[in-house]
Each structure stands twice: as C-alpha cells, then as structure tokens.
Amino acid sequence: xxxxxxxxxxxxxxxxxxxxxxxxxxxxxxxxxxxxxxxxxxxxxxxxxxxxxxxxxxxxxxxxxxxxxxxxxxxxxxxxxxxxxxxxxxxxxxxxxxxxxxxxxxxxxxxxxxxxxxxxxxxxxxxxxxxxxxxxxxxxxxxxxxxxxxxxxxxxxxxxxxxxxxxxxxxxxxxxxxxxxxxxxxxxxxxxxxxxxxxxxxxxxxxxxxxxxxxxxxxxxxxxxxxxxxxxx
Amino acid sequence: xxxxxxxxxxxxxxxxxxxxxxxxxxxxxxxxxxxxxxxxxxxxxxxxxxxxxxxxxxxxxxxxxxxxxxxxxxxxxxxxxxxxxxxxxxxxxxxxxxxxxxxxxxxxxxxxxxxxxxxxxxxxxxxxxxxxxxxxxxxxxxxxxxxxxxxxxxxxxxxxxxxxxxxxxxxxxxxxxxxxxxxxxxxxxxxxxxxxxxxxxxxxxxxxxxx
Numbered sequence: 001x002x003x004x005x006x007x008x009x010x011x012x013x014x015x016x017x018x019x020x021x022x023x024x025x026x027x028x029x030x031x032x033x034x035x036x037x038x039x040x041x042x043x044x045x046x047x048x049x050x051x052x053x054x055x056x057x058x059x060x061x062x063x064x065x066x067x068x069x070x071x072x073x074x075x076x077x078x079x080x081x082x083x084x085x086x087x088x089x090x091x092x093x094x095x096x097x098x099x100x101x102x103x104x105x106x107x108x109x110x111x112x113x114x115x116x117x118x119x120x121x122x123x124x125x126x127x128x129x130x131x132x133x134x135x136x137x138x139x140x141x142x143x144x145x146x147x148x149x150x151x152x153x154x155x156x157x158x159x160x161x162x163x164x165x166x167x168x169x170x171x172x173x174x175x176x177x178x179x180x181x182x183x184x185x186x187x188x189x190x191x192x193x194x195x196x197x198x199x200x201x202x203x204x205x206x207x208x209x210x211x212x213x214x215x216x217x218x219x220x221x222x223x224x225x226x227x228x229x230x231x232x233x
Numbered sequence: 234x235x236x237x238x239x240x241x242x243x244x245x246x247x248x249x250x251x252x253x254x255x256x257x258x259x260x261x262x263x264x265x266x267x268x269x270x271x272x273x274x275x276x277x278x279x280x281x282x283x284x285x286x287x288x289x290x291x292x293x294x295x296x297x298x299x300x301x302x303x304x305x306x307x308x309x310x311x312x313x314x315x316x317x318x319x320x321x322x323x324x325x326x327x328x329x330x331x332x333x334x335x336x337x338x339x340x341x342x343x344x345x346x347x348x349x350x351x352x353x354x355x356x357x358x359x360x361x362x363x364x365x366x367x368x369x370x371x372x373x374x375x376x377x378x379x380x381x382x383x384x385x386x387x388x389x390x391x392x393x394x395x396x397x398x399x400x401x402x403x404x405x406x407x408x409x410x411x412x413x414x415x416x417x418x419x420x421x422x423x424x425x426x427x428x429x430x431x432x433x434x435x436x437x438x439x440x441x442x443x444x
Contacts, residue, residue, distance in 0.1 A: 117393065
C-alpha cells in the first residue's frame with residue numbers, strides 16, 4: 001500500500017477497525033484513536049467493550065514491546081496520550097453505563113518526588129482494567145495517603161518514586177500504616193525505576209510492580225485473593 | 234589524551250598501560266574531572282578506566298557492567314575503587330561492591346557528590362523541583378536528554394517530562410562562559426528557569442584524595 005492510500009476508519013468493519021486502532025495506538029495517533037472510539041460508539045458498542053477490547057488491548061501490545069525493549073519511553077508516552085484521548089470520551093459514558101468495578105486504588109508519587117510518568121501510566125491502565133483510581137498527584141506526605149485511603153474506602157495503595165533518595169519514603173508510609181493498625185486493610189503496591197523486588201519486600205509492600213501491565217495483573221491477583229479470603233472468613 | 238565526549242558516552246575510556254596500585258573504575262561522564270584531579274594532585278598511584286557514560290540511560294545495566302570490569306582487572310591491582318554513586322541502581326551497586334570487597338563513592342548520584350553529599354541532602358526539600366546538569370551533561374545534553382527522551386522527534390512531549398520541574402541548575406565544575414551559555418540555552422529548551430552554581434569537583438576530589 002502506498003502512503004497515498006489513506007485508511008478511512010469508518011469504512012473498516014469492526015474487526016479491522018479494532019486492529020487498526022491497535023496500530024494507531026502503537027503509533028501514538030490520538031486523533032485517529034478518538035475517531036475510532038466515536039465510530040465504535042455509533043455502531044452501538046458498549047463503552048466498556050471499546051475500552052477493554054480496543055484501547056487496553058492496544059496498550060497491552062505497547063506495554064509488552066516496551067518490556068521487550070522494542071519500544072522506548074517516548075513511544076509509550078505517545079501511545080498513552082492517544083489512549084487518554086479515547087478514555088476522555090469513554091469515561092463519562094462508563095460512569096453512566098455502570099461498567100464493572102474491580103476495586104479502588106489510591107495512587108500517588110511520594111513526598112519529595114515530582115516524577116509522574118510511570119504513575120500516570122499505571123493509573124490509566126488500572127482504569128482500563130476496571131479499577132477506580134484516585135490519583136493524588138506528586139509529592140505526597142504520609143498523611144495525604146492515609147486520609148485518601150480512609151476517605152475513599154480504597155482497596156489498594158499504589159506508591160511511586162523515581163529517585164533513590166525518595167524511594168525510602170515508601171517505608172515511612174507503610175510503617176505508619178502498621179503503627180495505626182491499618183496495614184492489612186489495604187493491598188500496597190510499589191513501583192518506580194530504581195525499585196526492585198527486594199526493596200519491595202524489605203519495606204513491607206505486598207508487591208513491587210516493574211511496569212503498568214504488571215501492576216494491573218498484580219492488583220487483579222491480590223483483589224481476587226482478598227475476595228477469596230473474605231468469602232472463607 | 235582525553236577521548237571526545239562522544240567516545241566517553243559510547244565507549245568509555247580504556248585502561249592505559251597499568252602503572253598505579255589502585256584502579257578507578259568510573260563512569261565516562263567523570264573521566265575529564267578525574268584525569269584533571271589526577272594531574273593536579275599527581276596521583277600517580279591511581280589508574281583510570283571508564284565505562285560508557287550512556288549506561289546512565291539504562292541504570293539497570295550498571296551493576297553487571299561494574300562487576301565485569303572488576304573481574305577483568307582485579308588481579309592486576311592492590312585495590313579497586315568504583316567511581317559511581319548509586320546512580321539509579323536502587324542499592325544494587327552498593328550490594329555488589331560489598332560482595333566484591335571494593336569501595337564506591339557515597340551518595341545518590343554525581344549531582345549530589347559534586348555539590349557535596351551533605352550540602353545536597355540539606356537542600357533536597359527546597360530543590361526537588363530542580364533538574365540538574367553537570368559540565369559533561371551540558372556538553373552532551375542532546376545525547377543524554379533531548380534525543381533519548383524523543384524530544385528531537387516529539388517536542389510536544391516536553392511538558393509530560395518536565396511539567397513538574399521549575400528550574401534547571403547547572404552545577405559547574407569549571408568556569409567556562411561558553412558552557413554556561415549552553416546550559417542556559419538547555420534550560421530555555423526545557424522551558425525551565427536557570428541557575429548556575431559553581432561546585433568544582435566537590436566530594437569527588439576529597440574521596441579520591443583519600444585513596
């Protein structure tokens with residue numbers, strides 16, 4: 001196909017369109033993604049199906065290629081930006097149609113740290129997987145995390161840090177939760193470039209998540225454990 | 234002769250004929266500074282080899298590369314000193330050094346030890362919205378910041394990366410007006426305020442002087 005053969009999204013059948021949206025997400029084409037979402041809505045697709053089958057499906061491929069070193073951060077950011085465009089259309093509709101809610105997560109970058117790219121990706125992918133996400137932004141002291149966990153009735157606390165100097169603050173938060181006797185009320189997931197599995201264990205987190213896709217899978221797994229233990233209790 | 238900055242970024246600095254008792258295994262971004270300190274202080278007991286500075290773009294690779302470098306030359310020296318700080322390894326480099334019985338420079342990164350670890354830590358609360366560049370990183374700004382972040386291809390990503398930053402602090406190791414002008418231009422490209430702060434070699438000189 002030559003470059004002149006422009007693809008008309010509305011002329012594709014559903015399967016072809018979803019496949020094309022995977023490609024467009026991969027290439028970070030926000031306008032095309034927005035157009036694809038609108039076409040699927042016009043064709044009567046449920047917002048939740050568009051989210052999971054077209055957007056999350058596409059971002060999963062992006063995530064896998066990032067992990068395998070085929071894609072790099074700039075490309076992932078462009079893809080995320082395109083997905084964000086699609087999500088902005090779907091979000092109000094998802095609220096109206098009562099899409100299934102898997103759990104609720106409070107997420108934020110720790111005190112003294114302003115880096116939020118990874119956190120934002122995790123938040124977006126968690127939303128895509130059906131979690132409700134309360135994003136506290138950057139530079140969060142322990143009080144802010146704890147207030148939000150309580151006020152939101154959250155299931156999961158997600159903490160992010162990019163710096164070697166700020167990642168120890170995660171332990172401050174977890175230790176405070178232990179002191180207040182609320183540590184076991186929440187699933188605590190941590191992530192960020194300088195972290196590793198050992199660090200996660202050492203500070204008392206439930207899991208270290210090396211990327212957004214792992215965070216989603218880990219959150220789902222821990223939520224199902226939580227449900228199972230609640231049932232057997 | 235000191236290799237070009239591009240060579241230090243891509244290949245590092247090979248070990249010249251071994252003469253000293255102690256081998257410094259350093260980041261390529263520190264080669265000029267260490268060679269300058271060596272010459273100034275006549276530290277003839279120290280030999281230097283550098284790993285490619287670009288490892289900083291993949292901090293997860295630093296520990297394995299340092300291990301390999303230590304294994305390669307440990308029998309030829311009385312002692313080896315690692316001139317890396319933690320540098321985003323999340324404590325793994327320190328653990329590896331402890332295991333290999335070699336010392337490394339203290340601190341989270343070169344921005345900290347150039348300023349002095351204690352002074353840098355004291356300012357952390359006020360400066361966590363600052364982005365730092367050293368002499369080497371100003372010279373290699375495109376190789377370490379602009380291109381790896383894809384800003385050459387997608388300048389619209391700039392605010393996703395730097396939107397939470399307020400200021401670029403150029404930690405000057407030397408007095409070089411041309412480099413200061415370039416650092417200021419880097420700040421403008423990132424949309425950040427600019428500050429020049431002369432640090433000299435900070436803790437680097439003190440630590441190497443104690444070996």
